Amino acid sequence: MPQVTLTVNGTKHTVEVEARTLLVELLREKLRLTGTHVGCDTSQCGACVVHVGGDSLKSCTILAVQCDGASVTTIEGLAAADGTLHPMQEAFREYHALQCGFCTPGMVMSAIDLVNKHPGGLTEQEIREGLEGNLCRCTGYHNIVKAIAAASDVMQGRRSELARAAE
Amino acid sequence: MNVAAPFEGIGASVRRKEDLRFLSGRGQYTDDINRPGQTHAYMLRSPHAHAAIRSIDLAAARAMPGVLAIFTGADLAAENIGGIPCGWQIHNKDGSPMAEPMHPALAIGKVRHVGDQVAVVIAETRAQARDAAEAIVVEYDVLPAAATMAQALAAGAPQIHDAAPGNLCYDWHIGDRAVLDAAFAKAHKVVAFETTNNRLVPNAMEPRAAIGDFDPQSGDYTLYTTSQNPHVIRLLMGAFVLHIPESKLRVVAPDVGGGFGSKIYHYAEEAIVTWASAKVKRPIKWTADRTESFVSDAHGRDHVTKAELALDAGGKILGLKVHTHANMGAYLSTFAPCVPTYLYATLLSGVYSMPVIYAEVKAVFTNTVPVDAYRGAGRPEATYLLERLMDVAAAEIGLDKVEFRRRNFVPVDGFPYQTPVALQYDSGNYFATLDAALETAGWAGFEARRKAAAAQGKLRGIGISTYVEACGIAPSAVVGSLGARAGLYEVGTIRVHPTGSVTVLTGAHSHGQGHETTFAQLVADRLGVPIANVDIVHGDTAKVPFGMGTYGSRSLAVGGSAMVKAMDKIVAKGKRIAAHLMEASVEDVEFERGTFRVTGTDKTKTLTDISLAAYVPHNYPIEEIEPGLEETAFYDPKNFTYPGGCHIAEVEIDPETGKVAMVNFTAVDDVGRVINPMIVEGQVQGGVAQGIGQALLESAIYDAHGQLISGSMMDYTMPRADDLAPVSVATHTTLCTHNPLGVKGCGEVGAIGSPPAVINAVVDALRDYGVRHVEMPATPQKIWNIINGGRRMAAE
Numbered sequence: 004m005p006q007v008t009l010t011v012n013g014t015k016h017t018v019e020v021e022a023r024t025l026l027v028e029l030l031r032e033k034l035r036l037t038g039t040h041v042g043c044d045t046s047q048c049g050a051c052v053v054h055v056g057g058d059s060l061k062s063c064t065i066l067a068v069q070c071d072g073a074s075v076t077t078i079e080g081l082a083a084a085d086g087t088l089h090p091m092q093e094a095f096r097e098y099h100a101l102q103c104g105f106c107t108p109g110m111v112m113s114a115i116d117l118v119n120k121h122p123g124g125l126t127e128q129e130i131r132e133g134l135e136g137n138l139c140r141c142t143g144y145h146n147i148v149k150a151i152a153a154a155s156d157v158m159q160g161r162r163s164e165l166a167r168a169a170e
Numbered sequence: 171m172n173v174a175a176p177f178e179g180i181g182a183s184v185r186r187k188e189d190l191r192f193l194s195g196r197g198q199y200t201d202d203i204n205r206p207g208q209t210h211a212y213m214l215r216s217p218h219a220h221a222a223i224r225s226i227d228l229a230a231a232r233a234m235p236g237v238l239a240i241f242t243g244a245d246l247a248a249e250n251i252g253g254i255p256c257g258w259q260i261h262n263k264d265g266s267p268m269a270e271p272m273h274p275a276l277a278i279g280k281v282r283h284v285g286d287q288v289a290v291v292i293a294e295t296r297a298q299a300r301d302a303a304e305a306i307v308v309e310y311d312v313l314p315a316a317a318t319m320a321q322a323l324a325a326g327a328p329q330i331h332d333a334a335p336g337n338l339c340y341d342w343h344i345g346d347r348a349v350l351d352a353a354f355a356k357a358h359k360v361v362a363f364e365t366t367n368n369r370l371v372p373n374a375m376e377p378r379a380a381i382g383d384f385d386p387q388s389g390d391y392t393l394y395t396t397s398q399n400p401h402v403i404r405l406l407m408g409a410f411v412l413h414i415p416e417s418k419l420r421v422v423a424p425d426v427g428g429g430f431g432s433k434i435y436h437y438a439e440e441a442i443v444t445w446a447s448a449k450v451k452r453p454i455k456w457t458a459d460r461t462e463s464f465v466s467d468a469h470g471r472d473h474v475t476k477a478e479l480a481l482d483a484g485g486k487i488l489g490l491k492v493h494t495h496a497n498m499g500a501y502l503s504t505f506a507p508c509v510p511t512y513l514y515a516t517l518l519s520g521v522y523s524m525p526v527i528y529a530e531v532k533a534v535f536t537n538t539v540p541v542d543a544y545r546g547a548g549r550p551e552a553t554y555l556l557e558r559l560m561d562v563a564a565a566e567i568g569l570d571k572v573e574f575r576r577r578n579f580v581p582v583d584g585f586p587y588q589t590p591v592a593l594q595y596d597s598g599n600y601f602a603t604l605d606a607a608l609e610t611a612g613w614a615g616f617e618a619r620r621k622a623a624a625a626q627g628k629l630r631g632i633g634i635s636t637y638v639e640a641c642g643i644a645p646s647a648v649v650g651s652l653g654a655r656a657g658l659y660e661v662g663t664i665r666v667h668p669t670g671s672v673t674v675l676t677g678a679h680s681h682g683q684g685h686e687t688t689f690a691q692l693v694a695d696r697l698g699v700p701i702a703n704v705d706i707v708h709g710d711t712a713k714v715p716f717g718m719g720t721y722g723s724r725s726l727a728v729g730g731s732a733m734v735k736a737m738d739k740i741v742a743k744g745k746r747i748a749a750h751l752m753e754a755s756v757e758d759v760e761f762e763r764g765t766f767r768v769t770g771t772d773k774t775k776t777l778t779d780i781s782l783a784a785y786v787p788h789n790y791p792i793e794e795i796e797p798g799l800e801e802t803a804f805y806d807p808k809n810f811t812y813p814g815g816c817h818i819a820e821v822e823i824d825p826e827t828g829k830v831a832m833v834n835f836t837a838v839d840d841v842g843r844v845i846n847p848m849i850v851e852g853q854v855q856g857g858v859a860q861g862i863g864q865a866l867l868e869s870a871i872y873d874a875h876g877q878l879i880s881g882s883m884m885d886y887t888m889p890r891a892d893d894l895a896p897v898s899v900a901t902h903t904t905l906c907t908h909n910p911l912g913v914k915g916c917g918e919v920g921a922i923g924s925p926p927a928v929i930n931a932v933v934d935a936l937r938d939y940g941v942r943h944v945e946m947p948a949t950p951q952k953i954w955n956i957i958n959g960g961r962r963m964a965a966e
Binding site for chain 1: 185186188189190191192193194195196197198199201202204297373374375376377425426427428430459460461681682683684848849851852853855856857858859860882883884888889890891892894896897920
């Protein structure tokens with residue numbers, strides 16, 4: 004079987020996989036990082052989004068063998084070592100942007116990349132369009148949009164609603 | 171330092187306790203669980219809607235790498251494994267019971283829908299199981315399919331079950347036909363309306379999954395499953411399918427990624443992996459692909475209805491006549507028969523005073539996936555029919571649609587209100603929710619917005635829906651008399667630990683509703699324990715005494731009430747202990763938020779003092795009171811609860827493309843007392859999103875051969891973030907009069923109230939095109955055809 008070496012959340016792993024193994028299967032089944040979810044089989048739902056080389060990517064659309072040498076971040080790797088949440092995680096909690104939590108890891112990973120790629124901030128419409136690849140069945144997205152707007156301010160050093168609320 | 175703790179009780183928008191694990195990837199959904207020695211199952215499913223199975227050749231598949239076992243329907247039949255049971259029996263007009271054909275866990279002799287299970291392969295890995303399933307050779311004699319209800323009811327239709335002649339499950343009715351005919355005879359105007367309530371696929375984001383785990387040493391079975399009601403699964407599967415006593419069967423429903431009804435039912439895969447794990451003597455995991463979910467999760471809605479509304483000259487409703495065909499799919503799912511009867515026809519009075527209603531419902535078998543309750547279950551179908559009919563009727567009698575509704579509302583002082591279709595509404599104020607919604611939505615200023623949109627070449631419309639629903643299901647004796655084969659109480663245990671922290675065991679199940687927070691708030695409010703010290707345990711039959719689970723917006727109204735009852739017992743026992751410790755009479759001990767006090771004195775004991783005394787009973791009235799501080803209560807509701815309100819949708823149509831854009835949505839709901847406003851708002855927003863999905867985007871479409879055309883997330887249009895607009899959510903409270911919290915339920919109101927508001931807005935936007943009705947979903951194609959095929963009425 005092919006061997007893949009990749010760094011996940013800062014830790015280097017060498018894993019034997021079948022040629023057909025998807026990255027998401029490697030993460031969930033070989034590394035037991037079950038925070039990354041599978042919600043569909045047509046790359047529509049986005050529950051499996053992780054960061055590969057800093058870019059968001061649906062981990063069901065790439066073979067594990069294609070990730071040899073890659074650096075992967077999953078939802079488990081977002082919080083600081085002391086447990087402090089990433090501003091996006093914090094904002095999702097503050098704005099009640101999750102209910103069942105199943106789409107949440109992919110939604111958070113997509114949202115962080117969306118914010119990173121828009122250093123000047125995002126309009127509501129840009130956030131809604133930026134979430135095209137992520138499905139949520141619980142929230143109606145409204146609170147997710149609010150959370151991303153707030154987190155974007157925090158991540159980019161603008162005075163945010165969150166900061167104002169905390170003051 | 172004396173800093174007041176933040177208020178965490180009833181009415182506080184406490185941030186959710188469960189969020190931390192979900193946000194950090196530490197949730198434990200069924201597919202995240204892996205048992206030692208675990209194997210994997212793959213279901214071979216029928217590619218045909220209707221076919222006889224001539225032969226199944228397993229030889230090649232059995233020789234494939236990693237294969238441990240393959241089972242078919244014959245293997246289950248040989249061990250007397252029962253059919254998947256139905257939990258509700260409806261009776262026909264003539265009093266005879268409905269047709270209830272056997273639903274084998276694996277097909278026997280015949281397949282009846284695309285996705286019907288034919289065989290299960292168990293192998294070392296999931297990929298091996300799937301590979302082997304492809305090597306199974308099944309010879310089918312393909313039969314003509316009845317993909318639609320019209321096909322199934324036609325003369326000479328293919329017969330799906332021998333036990334259901336004419337593919338009829340039941341022919342049921344409610345109401346007094348003679349009284350109705352008399353009302354219609356004196357009507358000033360009768361308005362007729364026909365509509366189809368589109369079939370939906372629930373699509374909870376987590377696909378269904380199950381792990382069967384048999385312990386050969388103890389003979390105990392454990393099933394981990396994506397369920398909204400693990401005790402119900404244990405009862406149905408243990409007693410009716412696998413014949414395992416409850417004491418030997420544990421069912422765990424861990425974190426569950428959304429349900430919306432689709433995870434209430436006992437599904438064949440649960441029984442198959444549980445049974446087969448004893449055969450292979452290893453745990454077996456099965457997880458659905460999304461494609462499997464589309465063809466095996468129970469679908470929702472799918473009604474075809476003709477209705478007539480009789481009116482007097484003053485615009486008052488004299489009577490309503492309804493004739494509905496309801497699709498059951500190929501087999502009866504757990505609650506299916508009650509959805510188009512006691513959750514639909516009993517809601518046809520809506521928020522209106524109607525002297526008489528007569529409804530008849532034919533439930534029909536078709537070669538499609540079984541249909542059962544989906545968020546709202548029957549009540550969205552009733553609300554949609556009635557609220558579209560109200561708009562159509564208002565137009566036909568030339569009365570303003572808001573005034574027409576007001577004229578027929580149950581009056582503010584009209585509660586309790588007995589409808590002509592069995593239900594008795596305990597409380598509500600439909601005028602208040604209407605007025606608040608009209609104000610918030612800027613109803614009065616709409617014409618200016620319409621003109622502004624028209625100047626931009628857009629068609630703008632506004633639509634209203636005023637609704638009531640029945641939830642918090644339900645009084646056991648009542649539902650029993652209506653055909654339920656279960657009681658619908660709920661169970662709660664309050665365990666106060668020696669040092670004062672609390673564990674709550676509840677039979678309700680959270681799969682997104684935030685129970686771990688809301689229920690903890692109930693404890694904080696009553697017992698004064700900070701929510702950080704309150705743990706909510708649910709979803710495990712080995713931990714929770716019993717429970718009927720979560721559906722029909724019942725968790726708080728029924729499950730919360732059980733917790734209140736149990737807390738009352740804690741307080742009563744605590745007072746006796748406190749009386750002993752403070753040398754007072756028990757009648758003189760009062761309790762408020764964690765403190766026992768001798769009335770009129772400064773003598774107090776905290777709940778922690780009492781719990782410590784209860785578990786370390788050195789100075790304790792041991793002859794009179796047992797040690798320990800734990801109480802369980804069963805709560806059986808006295809009535810349904812009746813949330814209601816008003817939804818207003820505003821849409822804008824681009825006539826070039828036919829695309830409907832949501833521009834505004836207002837919901838003012840009366841859900842009774844609100845425990846956590848943030849969570850209620852989230853529930854309403856999510857429900858509205860599903861309602862807008864039904865109205866504009868979603869439809870499960872079968873072709874004439876019974877193939878599901880919209881069978882993947884590429885084809886079935888799930889609402890995405892840019893399909894939706896912000897929803898303005900407000901509540902107006904009248905208290906439920908018959909449960910201790912005064913709560914009504916908020917989980918389904920959004921999906922119930924919103925679809926007719928959206929379609930009423932679409933029809934309003936198309937007013938210049940002579941459109942009387944647009945069927946759901948109002949897709950761009952449908953709208954474009956109306957605009958381009960229709961007659962332009964406006965003066966040009």
